[in-house]
Amino acid sequence: MNSVKIDGIAYDLPAIEKDCWVRILNGSLQYKNPLHNPVVANVNEHGVNLRTVVLRKVDIEKRQVCFHTDIRSGKWEELKNNNKVSWLFYHPSSMLQIRMSGTATLHQDDLFADEAWANTRISGRKIYLGDEGPSSLSAFPASGLSPKFDREDPTPEESEAGRKNFAIISTQIHWMEWLWLNSGGHRRATFQYTADGKFSANWLLP
Ligand SMILES: Cc1cc2nc3c(=O)[nH]c(=O)nc-3n(C[C@H](O)[C@H](O)[C@H](O)COP(=O)(O)O)c2cc1C
DSSP states (O other): OOSEEETTEEEOHHHHHHHHHHHHHHHHHOTTSGGGSOEEEEEETTEEEEEEOOOOEEETTTTEEEEEEETTSHHHHHHHHOOEEEEEEEETTTTEEEEEEEEEEEESSSHHHHHHHHTSOHHHHGGGOOSSOTTOOOSSOOOSSOHHHHHSOOOHHHHGGGGGGEEEEEEEEEEEEEEEOOTTOOEEEEEEEOTTSOEEEEEEOO
């Protein structure tokens, strides 16, 4: 049998591949979904750098996953130097880990970023309004925002000052791995994407 039964449904490799992407798309749309907050890793001069992000946009057709960031954050320069990224997702109740890797494209001053900015909530724009960027040293524990924005959300007009610091990082996925933990024996599969959008797939021992 070349499929695995999950909740009574048999999944072959193409079905698992599709299920991963649908789950990830849902993760981007549902803020309470555990897949909404994956970990993104890159490599900098000191080694590997990991951080939690909000999964913002998923394009299943193009195999792209995106997150927003401040261009003054450390990762921005790091990704300019080396655009290789890995994503890590874990869904506890489904006992499912999905790992992806690919290459990042940095969008700050283009239509893709304009569209992403237009779709952000005003409250979400607040974090881009600090005079100094993430990782700036501070003499005391501070948000970096002016006292006014610490207390209240900006108006739509005020929020526009954050646009210059805002970016969306899109990652083109070349590889994906699925791991399902199960008391009847774990299962694992790997998917390798080609430039034409097709993929090869294999079962792996967990
Ligand atoms: C739940 C959660 C969601 C986060 N989402 C983002 C995000 O979408 N983009 C982002 O740049 N940082 C996000 N952060 C902050 C990062 O984890 C990280 O602290 C920050 O981006 C600085 O990372 P860097 O120094 O590697 O650039 C989030 C943190 C948490 C805990």
